[in-house]
Amino acid sequence: MNIAANPVVEADQTVYLKDYEKPSFLVDSINLDIQVHTDRTDVNATLVMKRQTSGDLVLLGRDLELKSITLNGKLLTEADYTLDAEQLVIANAPDQVILETAVVIHPESNTQLEGLYQAGDDLFVTQNEPEGFRKITFYPDRPDVLSVFTTRVEADKKFPVLLANGNLMEAGEAGEGRHYTIWQDPTKKPSYLFACVIGDLAVLKDSYVTSEGRDVALEIYAVEKDIPKCHIAMEALKHSMQWDEEHYGRPYDLDNYMIVATSAFNMGAMENKGLNIFNTSCVLADEEFTTDAAIMRVQSVIAHEYFHNWTGNRITCRDWFQLCLKEGLTVFRDQSFSEDLQSAAVQRIDDVAVLKAHQFPEDSGPLSHPPRPDHFVEINNFYTATVYEKGAEINRMMATLLGKEKFRQGTDEYFRRHDGQAVTVEDWVSALTAGSGVDLSAFLIWYNQPGTPKLEAKGDYDAATQIYRLSFKQSLKANAKYPNLKAVPIPVALALFDAETGEQYTLQSESLFENGVKDGVYLFDQNEATIEFTGVTAKPVVSLLRNFSAPVNLDFNYSDQELAFLMQHETNGFNQWQATQTLLERILLEGHDADIYIQAMKNTLPEVIQKDPLLASRLFDVPTEGYLGSRIDTDYQPAKIQEQRNALLDTLARELGAFCKETYLELDPDMQSEFSQAMGVRALRNIMLSMMARQGDASAFDLAYEQYHTGNMSERLGALKVLVWNDAPQAQEALADFYSRFEDEALSLDQWFMVQAAHPKANAETIKYLTSHPDYDLGTPNRIRAVSGGLNANPVNTWSFGVQHYIDLAKYLDEKNPIVGSRLLQVLSRWYTLAEPQRTEVKTALENLKPQVKSKNVVETLNSMLSI
Numbered sequence: 001m002n003i004a005a006n007p008v009v010e011a012d013q014t015v016y017l018k019d020y021e022k023p024s025f026l027v028d029s030i031n032l033d034i035q036v037h038t039d040r041t042d043v044n045a046t047l048v049m050k051r052q053t054s055g056d057l058v059l060l061g062r063d064l065e066l067k068s069i070t071l072n073g074k075l076l077t078e079a080d081y082t083l084d085a086e087q088l089v090i091a092n093a094p095d096q097v098i099l100e101t102a103v104v105i106h107p108e109s110n111t112q113l114e115g116l117y118q119a120g121d122d123l124f125v126t127q128n129e130p131e132g133f134r135k136i137t138f139y140p141d142r143p144d145v146l147s148v149f150t151t152r153v154e155a156d157k158k159f160p161v162l163l164a165n166g167n168l169m170e171a172g173e174a175g176e177g178r179h180y181t182i183w184q185d186p187t188k189k190p191s192y193l194f195a196c197v198i199g200d201l202a203v204l205k206d207s208y209v210t211s212e213g214r215d216v217a218l219e220i221y222a223v224e225k226d227i228p229k230c231h232i233a234m235e236a237l238k239h240s241m242q243w244d245e246e247h248y249g250r251p252y253d254l255d256n257y258m259i260v261a262t263s264a265f266n267m268g269a270m271e272n273k274g275l276n277i278f279n280t281s282c283v284l285a286d287e288e289f290t291t292d293a294a295i296m297r298v299q300s301v302i303a304h305e306y307f308h309n310w311t312g313n314r315i316t317c318r319d320w321f322q323l324c325l326k327e328g329l330t331v332f333r334d335q336s337f338s339e340d341l342q343s344a345a346v347q348r349i350d351d352v353a354v355l356k357a358h359q360f361p362e363d364s365g366p367l368s369h370p371p372r373p374d375h376f377v378e379i380n381n382f383y384t385a386t387v388y389e390k391g392a393e394i395n396r397m398m399a400t401l402l403g404k405e406k407f408r409q410g411t412d413e414y415f416r417r418h419d420g421q422a423v424t425v426e427d428w429v430s431a432l433t434a435g436s437g438v439d440l441s442a443f444l445i446w447y448n449q450p451g452t453p454k455l456e457a458k459g460d461y462d463a464a465t466q467i468y469r470l471s472f473k474q475s476l477k478a479n480a481k482y483p484n485l486k487a488v489p490i491p492v493a494l495a496l497f498d499a500e501t502g503e504q505y506t507l508q509s510e511s512l513f514e515n516g517v518k519d520g521v522y523l524f525d526q527n528e529a530t531i532e533f534t535g536v537t538a539k540p541v542v543s544l545l546r547n548f549s550a551p552v553n554l555d556f557n558y559s560d561q562e563l564a565f566l567m568q569h570e571t572n573g574f575n576q577w578q579a580t581q582t583l584l585e586r587i588l589l590e591g592h593d594a595d596i597y598i599q600a601m602k603n604t605l606p607e608v609i610q611k612d613p614l615l616a617s618r619l620f621d622v623p624t625e626g627y628l629g630s631r632i633d634t635d636y637q638p639a640k641i642q643e644q645r646n647a648l649l650d651t652l653a654r655e656l657g658a659f660c661k662e663t664y665l666e667l668d669p670d671m672q673s674e675f676s677q678a679m680g681v682r683a684l685r686n687i688m689l690s691m692m693a694r695q696g697d698a699s700a701f702d703l704a705y706e707q708y709h710t711g712n713m714s715e716r717l718g719a720l721k722v723l724v725w726n727d728a729p730q731a732q733e734a735l736a737d738f739y740s741r742f743e744d745e746a747l748s749l750d751q752w753f754m755v756q757a758a759h760p761k762a763n764a765e766t767i768k769y770l771t772s773h774p775d776y777d778l779g780t781p782n783r784i785r786a787v788s789g790g791l792n793a794n795p796v797n798t799w800s801f802g803v804q805h806y807i808d809l810a811k812y813l814d815e816k817n818p819i820v821g822s823r824l825l826q827v828l829s830r831w832y833t834l835a836e837p838q839r840t841e842v843k844t845a846l847e848n849l850k851p852q853v854k855s856k857n858v859v860e861t862l863n864s865m866l867s868i
């Protein structure tokens with residue numbers, strides 16, 4: 001029988017955390033037999049199950065054609081079970097059950113890229129997190145059911161590679177030009193970590209010996225021509241394995257670790273046990289084809305998926321509400337890893353920039369939810385910046401508070417207690433508490449309530465008593481759905497500087513610190529509090545939230561002079577950057593004078609360029625139009641923001657133009673011995689080039705054209721943007737050249753689409769040209785994102801002709817790929833902040849979309865977006 005996809009969403013489809021119940025049956029082992037054919041795939045499963053609590057035996061299944069079902073040797077008839085679009089239920093099942101099912105599925109026509117699907121002519125792969133496994137076979141597809149998987153995979157020999165999780169036990173002929181392999185994964189795991197791959201792929205091999213002496217075979221599978229681009233990922237994998245041993249005492253636990261690259265993938269990558277599946281964009285890296293930023297991302301995603309082996313796989317989530325348990329912790333771990341790879345300050349800057357650009361707006365709008373949500377309709381909609389990035393910040397706060405040693409004692413206790421279990425956020429916080437000896441239970445509040453706290457601070461210096469007082473107040477915007485908002489613990493990392501000399505006061509000094517500040521961190525966990533610093537001989541400059549020690553909106557009455565002071569004297573690179581951002585935001589949104597910023601830049605840049613060119617490049621960051629728009633809650637006029645920002649950029653280009661040209665001509669990335677330094681120089685030169693072009697320097701386009709032709713991908717793309725976005729005479733020629741060079745390199749070609757879609761003067765015609773280009777492909781999420789993401793670089797465009805673009809996409813993808821459709825629609829979630837008449841126009845367009853969509857993903861998102 002065939003089961004309909006995308007059932008209409010009804011009110012009762014909401015799932016609540018408070019309703020969690022243990023599964024009535026556990027699965028000791030599963031034997032899966034997957035036989036792939038051109039027009040169908042047969043899946044036979046044998047589940048050895050035993051009762052845990054009273055209740056029906058519930059097997060989840062979606063889009064499965066059921067052929068037969070046998071319970072303890074007896075063939076069941078339709079009278080023995082009930083079956084609907086989501087589940088198969090057997091009442092009164094005995095306590096010990098051996099269940100055999102035979103189903104047929106259709107990966108060849110699965111466009112949703114969830115479950116088992118065909119990913120191009122020569123490849124079949126799986127994506128089962130969170131609920132894809134139920135599209136492969138009937139199963140208690142929930143993360144608290146852990147089982148030993150044995151998998152037989154059979155296919156035509158034109159697919160030489162047949163992979164599944166664990167150890168290869170057997171391989172052989174299956175007749176009629178077919179062959180098979182049998183794999184067994186010794187570690188018990190939830191079904192969302194099951195993976196198999198059937199394809200024609202080449203492989204890069206290496207090995208790693210763990211601290212326990214285990215010799216692990218490492219394999220990265222990709223199409224033949226991409227194998228040379230897998231070396232950076234392989235090095236990053238070995239580095240990650242060693243890093244986790246050193247920093248968390250976690251060696252790898254299997255004899256092999258495989259990574260498979262595919263271009264047909266909804267997100268970045270997936271941590272399936274011992275068999276990661278990656279979007280090509282997160283594994284292929286080579287300076288000729290890949291930008292430095294993308295190379296950094298490859299390394300961090302490789303690390304992220306590897307780190308999941310302990311935080312996610314060996315210790316998994318009890319239910320999907322606990323998603324941030326594994327994601328928040330693993331993001332925190334990959335961010336720490338990346339801080340070791342490049343300028344730590346820049347890594348933190350980039351991570352916070354993402355948090356502020358995506359998570360803060362999400363948390364202040366209709367899609368706001370706690371890092372651990374308490375209800376959902378479609379869990380796929382909750383792989384959000386809040387769950388991932390805010391989740392990581394909660395872990396970072398606890399780690400900051402504990403310090404390295406105690407945090408490690410806490411994580412050791414977590415692994416000791418919970419290895420092999422499916423646990424909750426509470427389990428994590430109590431293990432950290434027990435291991436470190438520091439009560440962290442108040443941090444649970446962070447997990448359970450939405451919104452970005454506002455932290456108001458005031459400084460007051462009394463020269464007569466030499467006392468400096470800092471008072472703090474925290475508040476959260478009222479939220480009708482969460483009436484009992486509580487004060488959260490906020491670790492405030494801080495430093496005081498002597499305003500005359502620029503020297504930092506020593507915070508360890510006894511006399512200064514009898515006020516609760518320890519190792520430069522004050523834990524503010526009340527609604528209001530004041531601390532005192534004694535023996536402060538002159539009015540200090542305070543630097544608050546160093547390294548962004550808590551995910552809050554800080555409101556401190558810095559003078560512009562004090563911010564300029566911090567730009568020049570703060571030794572914490574993150575806060576140095578933050579000072580530039582705060583000052584620029586005032587210039588942009590409150591009309592402050594730019595001179596003081598320009599002077600501070602001139603003073604501080606030469607030294608920073610010497611020490612850390614990448615940090616110097618970030619000091620040129622001017623808050624994006626998108627970010628500035630997200631700070632405005634009513635009467636938002638994108639064109640006005642654009643105008644103000646352009647005016648500021650013009651001023652900066654005029655004032656710093658000569659400096660930029662000098663710097664551009666002086667610096668040479670090829671003179672740098674380290675990749676991270678060369679990356680810094682390239683980033684800086686690209687910014688210098690765009691400033692020169694903006695200033696109207698006649699030589700800028702010639703230099704860009706030359707850089708385009710002689711550089712690696714970072715330089716080429718930097719130059720191409722300058723040429724295209726400024727409509728330089730060489731722009732079309734460079735674009736045509738780029739196309740012909742990279743026509744067959746999908747990821748590089750994505751950049752060609754992106755650059756054009758992100759043209760500040762792009763219009764509906766531009767998007768039409770790009771989306772009807774023969775290389776545009778609605779079946780490849782990377783290509784869709786290249787255009788849609790590029791378009792969204794300019795909010796003026798997003799909120800004009802872009803609205804129809806996103807709505808059309810959501811409508812089309814609603815059936816074809818609802819995960820991606822729902823995600824793209826979220827670009828419009830802040831529609832209600834727009835000034836009229838745009839506000840009503842977008843609202844009407846969204847309301848008109850409502851009756852035209854059916855998937856839980858898009859419907860839930862749209863309902864939330866309109867519920868404001």
Ligand code: B3K
Nearest residue numbers: 129130269270271380383
């Ligand atoms: N755990 C996966 C995400 C799965 C998303 C499903 N919509 C990737 C990661 O966070 O490592």
Ligand code: ZN
Nearest residue numbers: 304308327330
């Ligand atoms: Zn993850």
